Amino acid sequence: xxxxxxxxxxxxxxxxxxxxxxxxxxxxxxxxxxxxxxxxxxxxxxxxxxxxxxxxxxxxxxxxxxxxxxxxxxxxxxxxxxxxxxxxxxxxxxxxxxxxxxxxxxxxxxxxxxxxxxxxxxxxxxxxxxxxxxxxxxxxxxxxxxxxxxxxxxx
Amino acid sequence: xxxxxxxxxxxxxxxxxxxxxxxxxxxxxxxxxxxxxxxxxxxxxxxxxxxxxxxxxxxxxxxxxxxxxxxxxxxxxxxxxxxxxxxxxxxxxxxxxxxxxxxx
Numbered sequence: 001x002x003x004x005x006x007x008x009x010x011x012x013x014x015x016x017x018x019x020x021x022x023x024x025x026x027x028x029x030x031x032x033x034x035x036x037x038x039x040x041x042x043x044x045x046x047x048x049x050x051x052x053x054x055x056x057x058x059x060x061x062x063x064x065x066x067x068x069x070x071x072x073x074x075x076x077x078x079x080x081x082x083x084x085x086x087x088x089x090x091x092x093x094x095x096x097x098x099x100x101x102x103x104x105x106x107x108x109x110x111x112x113x114x115x116x117x118x119x120x121x122x123x124x125x126x127x128x129x130x131x132x133x134x135x136x137x138x139x140x141x142x143x144x145x146x147x148x149x150x151x152x153x154x155x
Numbered sequence: 156x157x158x159x160x161x162x163x164x165x166x167x168x169x170x171x172x173x174x175x176x177x178x179x180x181x182x183x184x185x186x187x188x189x190x191x192x193x194x195x196x197x198x199x200x201x202x203x204x205x206x207x208x209x210x211x212x213x214x215x216x217x218x219x220x221x222x223x224x225x226x227x228x229x230x231x232x233x234x235x236x237x238x239x240x241x242x243x244x245x246x247x248x249x250x251x252x253x254x255x256x257x258x259x
Contacts, residue, residue, distance in 0.1 A: 007161050014165055014188050018172035023180050030184055037191060046198045048210045056217050060187065060224055067228060068180050071235045097160045119207040120214065131218045138222040142229045 003043060009036040012091040019087045023068030031061050048116050158199040165192030179231045179241040183224065190220040 010033055017029035034057035041050035120128060169188035176182060194216040201209030235241055238249050 010161065011164055011168070014168045017184055017188070018168060018176065018181065023178075026181070026184060030187060033188070033191065037195065040195075041198055044199060044206075046206050046210050046213075048207075049198045049213050052210075052214055052217055056221065060221075063224075063228060064180070064183065067231060071180065071231060071241050094164050114205065114207045116207040116210055120211040123208060124211050124215065127215050131215050135218055135222060138225060142225055145229055145233070 003040065006036050006040050006043070008092065010040070011094055012088055015087050015091045016084070019084070024065070027061060027064045027068050030064070031057065034061070158195070162192045162196050162199075165189075165195075168192075177243045179227070179234065179243065182243070183227050183231070186223060186227065187220075190216070190223070194220065 013029045013032035013036065017026050017033060020026045020029060034053060038050040038053040038057070041047075041053060114123070165188055169185045169192060172185035172188065173182060176185065194213055197213040197216060198206065198209045231241055234246055238246055240246065240249075
């Protein structure tokens, strides 16, 4: 039952994050989605995944809050409460399949065959190194794009 | 199977938002939702004895997701600085008018 409630929370906050016009409310709804998703990971025994989701979500949301506050225009009129209730009902309706196929939660205290560190560094070591290279390339690319833009503005 | 329904619903919400919204912040949020819907399968569909492998794969998916977010944010900042708007329709109009000026 609790998993279905969390699933409903995920869908509802996701719907609200795209429905609400004001960027700050929208990003606050996305924060709820991230917290609910981390909860569902923790319930399934994936504690590392829950922690990573929260940590990454915190970083993304901090940047999004700043970007949303600075860059977005204020909406001309507020959405009526009736529409928000309609979106909530729609989210509930989209969860109807879960009533017919209820979610089964895996036990949190199972004995895992592989440790997380071993899975990351022994089984996927090449992936980790290549991902590091991808992140380095992307960050260098972003620095170059922003630097060129500033150079263009000066000229 | 049941988590796949949840994942597919998140994916559908994200794709709908991606196609219907025009503000870059909203597009960034919808890409986040699509990435969440896709990457939750790594953990929730692995067997309990192999969940560490699922978590490792999720970590790798997170890094790709972060890269995409960073690129869109950079584009957002550039668009806001250069044109003063983050609306894709307005940006397209500005680009069209600039193109016409260059042609003339």
